[in-house]
Amino acid sequence: MSKTAESVWNNCLSFIEDNITSQAYKTWFEPIKAVKLSDNALSIQVPSKFFYEWLEEHYVKLLKVALTKEIGTTAKLVYVIKMENTYGNKQPFTERIPSSNRSNTQASQEVDVPLKNKSPELKNPFVIPGIRNVKIESQLNPNYNFDNFLEGESNRLARSAGLAVANKPGGTSFNPLLIFGGVGLGKTHLGHAIGVEIKDKYPEKTVLYISAEKFTQQYIESVKKNNRNDFIHFYQIIDVLIVDDIQLLSGKAGTQDVFFHIFNHLHQNGKQVILTSDKAPVDMIDIEQRLLSRFKWGLSAELNHPDYDTRVAIIKNKLYRDGVEMPEDIVEFLANNIKTNIRELEGAIISLIAHSSFNKREITIELAKKIVDNYVKHTKREVSIDYIQKVVSDYFQMDVDTLQSKTRKRHIVQARQLAMFFAKKFTKASLASIGSQIGQRDHATVLHACKTVDNLSTTDKQFRKYVEDLNKKLTL
Ligand code: ADP
Ligand code: MG
Secondary structure (H helix, E strand, O other), rough: OOHHHHHHHHHHHHHHHHHHOOHHHHHHHOOEEEEEEEOOOEEEEOHHHHHHHHHHHHHHHHHHHHHHHHHHOOOOHHHEEOOOEEEEOOEEEEEEEEOOOOOOOHHHHEEOOOOOOOOOOOOOOOHHHHOOOOOOOOOOHHHHHHHEEEOHHHHHHHHHHHHHHHHOOOOOOOOEEEEOOOOOOOHHHHHHHHHHHHHHHHHOOOEHHHHHHHHHHHHHHHHOOOOOHHHHHHHOOOOOEEEEEEEHOOOHHHHHHHHHHHHHHHHHHOOOOEEEEEEOOHHHOOHHHHHHHHHHOOOOEEEEOOOOOHHHHHHHHHHHHHHHOOOOHHHHHHHOOOOOHHHHHHHHHHHHHHHHHHOOOOOOHHHHHHHHHHOOOOOOOOOOOHHHHHHHHHHOOOHHHHHHHOOOOOOHHHHHHHHHHHHHHHOOHHHHHHHHHHOOOHHHHHHHHHHHHHHHHOOOOOHHHHHHHHHHHHHO
């Protein structure tokens, strides 16, 4: 029976498969192709230099045993590294690596001459930390943990889902776990907390926290340096990947594409993915549909504005950790006046403490008021329905009479609906009263207008722009 490269390699594979985890097998052995068998040397093609280094580092002994079983003690293994489009050279280049009778490190050092164009730039920033000391720095901030992420109605679902994921990464149906919510509501904190907890429970797991922005930069860099494959492989060996602010991938087709592949690989291999975003999946724009649909595979959990009790608890916790005492009425004042952003709440506390200690002054309500004014830029001033109609008609370059008229012309109807929507949003007037002030309509018309605006602003980009622009004008 004659041996072929394929038959030899297949036998090796069955042996290897029995000896390592199925994940490792899938990651590191399935992509390999046997390309040639001559005398006692088997050539295998691997997707990148990184791949080869990884195999050498982790599986050289296993490969040696498998190969010796198949072709005897004189067996040699030759890696062919597929390097497409590298430095204008389309030809694959080869490195001959005798893997028998040598220790692991020697084998790497005594790499037999490559054919041509071996560039020193092949080494790349993703590879080096992963290869030589195997540990990948998690980039986690230990100060963001579950202990100091206070629970409240506003974050209960996200927090418990995060804990569930931390207890069993990859083993819950929350994969991916997508945490979304407005600025300063704790997305980054919670993302880190999950990673920190996993590292604590499962120190052997490779966890990586990365902002989508940094991910994008790395990707662009890898394209420039022609090591996109290495970039991908680097991410594919991670057990728990936390990507912060994925809305920033919007409009970046290349990065989305590469992330899609990494995501699929991790997901298929039971690895955990945690994502944060400042928008719900339905509101993300310029993100490819196939990626969006994956974001929805697991659980999307929202971080809402914290309620009063949670705000008080967060303030007290922060004061306690900083060893500062503050009168109860000031705590209440802060909690009452900074409602929508925990970062601002913390900022106000810090600057209050700083002011009082630099100026050796007691923390008083007056001081608190001054500081809060700096933080809450636009303490809401009541806007009138008249004013709203004026702003909306100016924006669409029509006069208020036109806005109120009975016409069914689309752009006028839309302007009227927007005016009703903002009247509802910014005033305390009832639906009926809004209707009577905006062209003598009834309350059902106003209700319908509010719903229409809600719907259109999630489905229609242009319309959302109107809403955002007007919102800005009305809150200035
Ligand atoms: P985001 O990423 O959503 O903009 P961050 O995670 O950066 O928000 O949170 C802003 C600040 O508020 C951080 O200092 C964070 O520690 C704090 N914070 C957010 N949520 C909580 C919470 N539930 N308990 C305690 N601190 C919180
Ligand atoms: Mg953040």
